[in-house]
Each structure stands twice: as structure tokens, then as C-alpha cells.
Amino acid sequence: MPERTATIASRSGLHARPAAIFAEAAGESPVDVTIAMAGTPAEDALDAASILSLMTLGAAKGDVVVLRAEGDGADLDSLVTLLETDLDAA
Template identity: 40%
Template sequence: MPERDVMLDNEVGLHARPAAVFSKAAARFESAVTVVKSDEEANAKSVLSVLKLDIRKGDSVTIRAEGSDEQEALSELVKVVEDL
């Protein structure tokens, strides 16, 4: 399962609107996508799961994808986080 680490640089972190943008992007892919912060893991396609991670500016997270479009999903979601 491929994974990439990315640091969140946006001022508000992955709060309501940015988390919704991220989860909506993740939902476009068939692959299972997971976000990991420290030892906590969340389904990237679920806004509530992402919000529970309490990802703030400066936090480093790992995005993992597994499935038929995993590489595409991973690349796109890293870009989404970097562009927030």
C-alpha cells in the first residue's frame, strides 16, 4: 500500500471546510484511502473521521491508498492538502 507524508500548512488545519474538500476529493477514487496522524487513523472519505484527527497547521500526516487507482488517489490527495 503506497503512502506519502505531507505537512499541513494552511492556517486553520483540516477543519470543517478544508476537511470537506479533502473528503470529497478522496470519495472520487475507488481505492480505500486512510489518513494517519500519530497513531490515529481515519477514513479519508468521511469528513467526521477526518475532523476527529484534529489536524492543525504544522501537523504531519500520512495518506495511504489501496486499490486499483491508489497511485492516482495518493498524488491527487497530497496535492489537495498542499493547495489548501
């Protein structure tokens, strides 16, 4: 299972606009992508394509999250880039 870590860069964390942008990109993946706070067991990860899940995660600026793909084909690099960009400024 491919896995990448990312540090949240948006000033408001993964809330509202950044969550919507990220969820849309994750939803375009050909395989399921999950997200969790670093240190959280993989079985407790949330659906990265769900805005509600992203907001429930409560990730703030500077928090480290883990992205996991359920199989091959997900572009985790582009998803990491989104998380490490201040989407509030875009």
C-alpha cells in the first residue's frame, strides 16, 4: 500500500476551501485514498475524498498527515503537493 506524509500548509488547516479542493482531487484518484494524522493506525484512517472526513480530522497548519492508497494508480505526489500548499492564498 503506497504511503506518503505531508505537512499541512494552509493557514486554516484542512477546513472549508482547502478541504474542498483536496477532497475533489482525492476523489479523482482511480483507487481509494485515505488520510490520517501521523501516528494514527491505518485502520483508523478516513476517506480523503470526503470533505466531512477531512474536517473531522481536525488537521491544523503544521500538522503531519499520512496519505495511503488502496492499490496502485493514485498520484500521491500531487495530493501531497496540494496539502503542502497554502490553499487559502490560492
